[in-house]
Amino acid sequence: MLSKRIIPCLDVREGKTTKGIKFKGNVDIGDPVEMARMYYEAGADEIVFYDITASSDKRDIMIDVVRKVAETIFIPFSVGGGIRTVEDMRRVLLAGAEKVSVNSAAVLHPEIIAQGAEAFGSQCIVLGMDVKKVEPSEAIPSGYEIVINGGRKPMGLDALAWAKQAEALGAGEICLNSIDADGTKEGYELTLTALISKAVSIPVIASGGAGTPEHLRDVLTVGHADAALIASMVHYGTYTIGEIKQYLTESGVPVRRTW
Amino acid sequence: MIAIIDYDAGNLTSVQRAVSFLGKACVVTRDVGTLLEADRIIFPGVGAAGSAMESLVRYGIDRILRDAFGMGKPILGICLGSQIILDASEENDTACLGILPGIVKAFPGDMIGPDGRRLKVPHMGWNRLLCTGGHPILEGLDPMDEFYFVHGYYPQPKETAHIFCRTDYGIDFPSVIGCRNLVATQFHPEKSGRPGLRILSNFFQWNP
Numbered sequence: 001m002l003s004k005r006i007i008p009c010l011d012v013r014e015g016k017t018t019k020g021i022k023f024k025g026n027v028d029i030g031d032p033v034e035m036a037r038m039y040y041e042a043g044a045d046e047i048v049f050y051d052i053t054a055s056s057d058k059r060d061i062m063i064d065v066v067r068k069v070a071e072t073i074f075i076p077f078s079v080g081g082g083i084r085t086v087e088d089m090r091r092v093l094l095a096g097a098e099k100v101s102v103n104s105a106a107v108l109h110p111e112i113i114a115q116g117a118e119a120f121g122s123q124c125i126v127l128g129m130d131v132k133k134v135e136p137s138e139a140i141p142s143g144y145e146i147v148i149n150g151g152r153k154p155m156g157l158d159a160l161a162w163a164k165q166a167e168a169l170g171a172g173e174i175c176l177n178s179i180d181a182d183g184t185k186e187g188y189e190l191t192l193t194a195l196i197s198k199a200v201s202i203p204v205i206a207s208g209g210a211g212t213p214e215h216l217r218d219v220l221t222v223g224h225a226d227a228a229l230i231a232s233m234v235h236y237g238t239y240t241i242g243e244i245k246q247y248l249t250e251s252g253v254p255v256r257r258t259w
Numbered sequence: 260m261i262a263i264i265d266y267d268a269g270n271l272t273s274v275q276r277a278v279s280f281l282g283k284a285c286v287v288t289r290d291v292g293t294l295l296e297a298d299r300i301i302f303p304g305v306g307a308a309g310s311a312m313e314s315l316v317r318y319g320i321d322r323i324l325r326d327a328f329g330m331g332k333p334i335l336g337i338c339l340g341s342q343i344i345l346d347a348s349e350e351n352d353t354a355c356l357g358i359l360p361g362i363v364k365a366f367p368g369d370m371i372g373p374d375g376r377r378l379k380v381p382h383m384g385w386n387r388l389l390c391t392g393g394h395p396i397l398e399g400l401d402p403m404d405e406f407y408f409v410h411g412y413y414p415q416p417k418e419t420a421h422i423f424c425r426t427d428y429g430i431d432f433p434s435v436i437g438c439r440n441l442v443a444t445q446f447h448p449e450k451s452g453r454p455g456l457r458i459l460s461n462f463f464q465w466n467p
Contacts, residue, residue, distance in 0.1 A: 001373060001427055003385040003405060040452070045385055074277055076407060076450050096272055098450065121306055123381065123409045173383070201379050224376070226384070254373075256385045256405040259452050 005227035051081035070096020103128035117170030185211025262297035304339035309351035336443030370429025
């Protein structure tokens with residue numbers, strides 16, 4: 001039986017990890033290479049890096065980070081943030097990442113998904129979606145809208161329709177982030193996660209709102225997610241990945257238990 | 260020296276990095292002479308069977324692999340490399356290398372998971388091995404150990420004796436197969452943490 005994946009997410013700015021609360025007020029909490037190695041040894045099933053470096057001339061720092069991470073950890077990891085072209089994807093994959101994640105650029109230019117899938121295979125291409133709950137309308141029938149630029153810009157695009165379109169274009173996986181839940185530690189957005197997860201046949205990683213192991217159990221069962229992203233609950237030492245997996249095992253959720 | 264075959268089939272650097280991490284000298288190559296001189300060969304690959312076979316034939320690596328197998332050189336196939344060693348693949352109806360009798364099959368589209376929902380294809384993520392026969396590359400593994408898979412097709416050798424492990428994903432499909440000096444894993448040992456690295460180091464010690 002396939003295990004549900006537990007994936008720590010590291011936000012990286014100019015080569016340092018940070019954790020944002022609702023995308024504001026980032027503080028440096030460590031070295032991404034060191035943190036990735038720590039999570040690898042602690043039982044992470046995969047690692048996600050988001051490059052939130054603002055200036056493009058400092059983006060090469062991230063390629064160095066990717067290269068160093070790839071030399072020391074032997075589980076899959078993905079890199080997102082600032083990926084705008086197939087060439088950006090190629091650099092990250094050649095530096096050793098297993099997958100790349102596209103978000104805003106794919107909303108603005110959906111063909112990048114198809115181009116990436118054609119060049120590297122669907123299994124390499126993750127669609128990152130930032131989603132905000134809104135009043136259902138003609139343009140947004142699901143009541144979930146796609147927002148970009150770190151949650152600041154609503155796009156008038158329905159999240160459910162976008163997920164299906166991205167799958168048709170060749171995305172291999174969806175990382176679904178609820179802007180409303182992000183940073184709250186009050187639990188994942190279960191309704192949204194179940195809605196998207198049931199509508200597509202590619203894996204869905206739930207993101208935003210994890211505060212306790214119960215939250216992961218909920219999103220991996222009633223939310224039908226294939227994987228759960230975690231950040232502050234492990235970054236600040238509140239829980240270890242081992243403790244989370246122990247809880248999930250006792251709750252009947254299949255997870256990888258030896259590493 | 261360990262040779263990792265380069266035939267334009269995906270990212271080979273992760274295999275190279277894992278081998279280097281384990282302290283072994285390796286080279287990523289498609290040079291016929293280098294492949295024939297190597298002590299061991301790793302045959303990785305991701306992507307589609309059709310284009311992979313085209314590249315293998317174009318570079319003359321199809322013959323080298325058959326020769327290396329005949330010479331008794333230890334060969335490790337990974338992912339696509341565990342598939343195209345068989346006779347043929349259902350993926351693009353491709354004729355393959357025919358080193359091991361059998362075919363490459365697509366997962367059925369209607370497999371149901373434990374939660375009653377349709378199983379997603381490709382099979383992507385961590386899963387266990389149900390070992391049906393011992394093999395030196397599986398030495399020291401815990402039955403609970405899991406390995407990282409990404410694939411929509413799986414190898415189905417004709418002979419049961421060529422299947423060393425199966426993995427449960429809707430069906431019990433063969434996940435470690437081989438014959439004589441050839442062994443192959445459908446999963447990615449280079450992306451499977453400690454137990455994956457153990458398989459690689461077992462392969463380096465293996466003298467078939």
